[in-house]
Amino acid sequence: MSWVHVARKDFADALRSKLLWVLSALMILVVAGISAIPQLLYIPGQGPAPGFDDGMSFMFTWMTMMVSIIGLVVGYRAIVGERESGSIRFLLGLPNSRRDVVVGKVLGRATVVAVPTVIGFLVGAVVILALYDGFAVTDYIGLLVFALVIGLVYVSVAVAVSASVNTRAKAVGGVLGIYLIFDLLWWTVPMAIYWLLERELPGSTDLPAWYVLVERLGIWEPLGILSGTLVDIAGVETVSTADRLAGDVPFFLETWFAWVIVIAWVAIPLGIGYYRFNRAVMS
Amino acid sequence: MDAIETNSLGRRFGDVNAVESLDLTVQKGEIYGFLGPNGAGKSTTINMLLGFTPPSSGSGTVLGYDLEHESVAIRQSVGVLPEDFGVYGRLTARKHVRFAIETKGADDDPDDLLGRVELADVADRTAGGFSTGMKQRLALAMALAGNPDLLILDEPSSGLDPNGAREMRAIIREENERGTTVFFSSHVMEQVEAICDRVGIMRDGRLIAEDAIDSLKDRFDADSRLVFTLDTVADDIVPALETMNGVTDINADGNDVSVVVADASRKAPVIEAVGASGVTIKDIRIDDSSLEDLFATLTTGERPTSRHAEENAANTTQLIREADQ
Known part of the structure; x- marks a missing residue:
């Protein structure tokens, strides 16, 4: 149970730094600020006034990207930073197993992401209530919960990298590489495979099931699929999987399966990170 | 346990x-x-x-x-x-x-x-x-x-x-x-x-x-070094001391000769022997060394330059021998 103390100390350390307040300011800016834009741009008399859904969908992309980047930034130093500073010798000189350290760090850093997210959503609620009609409490809380899940996934990936390497520079490289390949540029991977097989670019419909599956193995893709079930916001709906596929929807492309992939994105990197950290020689 | x-x-x-x-x-x-x-x-x-x-x-x-x-x-x-x-x-x-x-x-x-x-x-x-x-x-x-x-x-x-x-x-x-x-x-x-x-x-x-x-x-203090300054070239008395019981090392240098004995009780016979050999002893110094010297010699394995430390080389080999057994 000593991971509790690792997590608590980790969070106390972040509280003492300015980091938590900088992140809170960023989240307020994104949740309260960006969702206000449709209202600010609206000229009375021209078309219908923007409502709650417009504010939400405008903010959604920015908010999710901000949470994922914050997760990576907060997580990448978690363990390797202590290896470089030497404070890991306190952690491991005390009765903490290496698993306690990894688990405690993930939870501590996830809390460091969660607190600014909650603060951002609280301030955001006040602003959105003031600007828009039709505030949907359930949707709003759903989006907050979804943001916390995103934070956990990206923190896990970053802490896993942090556990795997022995210098901060390698952690930066690893996290940046994973973000570029598995997040920003992942959509090109199924496309490239398709081109290699078929010598032509895929269309937007009649896609083979493997294509959509590969697409869904990125970090963001399954989260994006799930966002549709957690929050119901106009404007962020994409073409349904059934419409994109050539045949029936196989089980691994049903929405529930996206949870399996999300959980895998937490468990597999952390498993590898723990394996490597557990074998690392602290000399 | x-x-x-x-x-x-x-x-x-x-x-x-x-x-x-x-x-x-x-x-x-x-x-x-x-x-x-x-x-x-x-x-x-x-x-x-x-x-x-x-x-x-x-x-x-x-x-x-x-x-x-x-x-x-x-x-x-x-x-x-x-x-x-x-x-x-x-x-x-x-x-x-x-x-x-x-x-x-x-x-x-x-x-x-x-x-x-x-x-x-x-x-x-x-x-x-x-x-x-x-x-x-x-x-x-x-x-x-x-x-x-x-x-x-x-x-x-x-x-x-x-x-x-x-x-x-x-x-x-x-x-x-x-x-x-x-x-x-x-x-x-x-x-x-x-x-x-x-x-x-x-x-x-x-x-x-x-x-x-x-x-x-104790082990270390048992080893002592006697340094004699004589009125003649010291080489002549080396053979007489070499065969003495308890002498582990002899070094002659100009008018100086240093003798290492394994046991403090062997100091007196060595002094007597040098006196009996007919040379005149102008000075005698006795160097007892510290643990610090022992440690320095043991851990560097080199013959240090200081008089104290030099003496320890002999002890070192002895200690290492004992440790290996």
């Missing part, structure tokens, strides 16, 4: 044997000084005891727990002052100690532990601004959490000024009087001479000498 016991413990890094077939025994209640120059394998040994580095060969127990498979249990009952640690710069001294207490599930008062290392008045200051000596004492306060049965201290005096080192020794002695076994490493003989019951000396990954500090001293 011994506090620490290792059997042929070894660790390789690539082609380098950092520690080689180490058989170490630390008894309960004693203060054990683990000596050796930097790079001799002291820290690697401690890292293996604490589970930081897995051994490549051999085995060992700390307080009866297997060092490979029961590492968390070891660290639950041991207080650790690690080498080259870094503090959490933004956390206060009290938070550091509280973290150690909570992790061990102990119920110490953080301020009490800080008081024992004389940091009570800076308990609320963040550790980032601490001097090396304060950080070292803070780490010791963390090591004391949970009233450990064994303290493992890696170079506790490193970075401390003589006064700080003396305070550290006083704290170590105090903890030992409370019944805590203390195992600590140092590359300075002076640090251990004053407080250790036993010492082990490491060199190139091997334990080359291990003994109670008193017998180490």
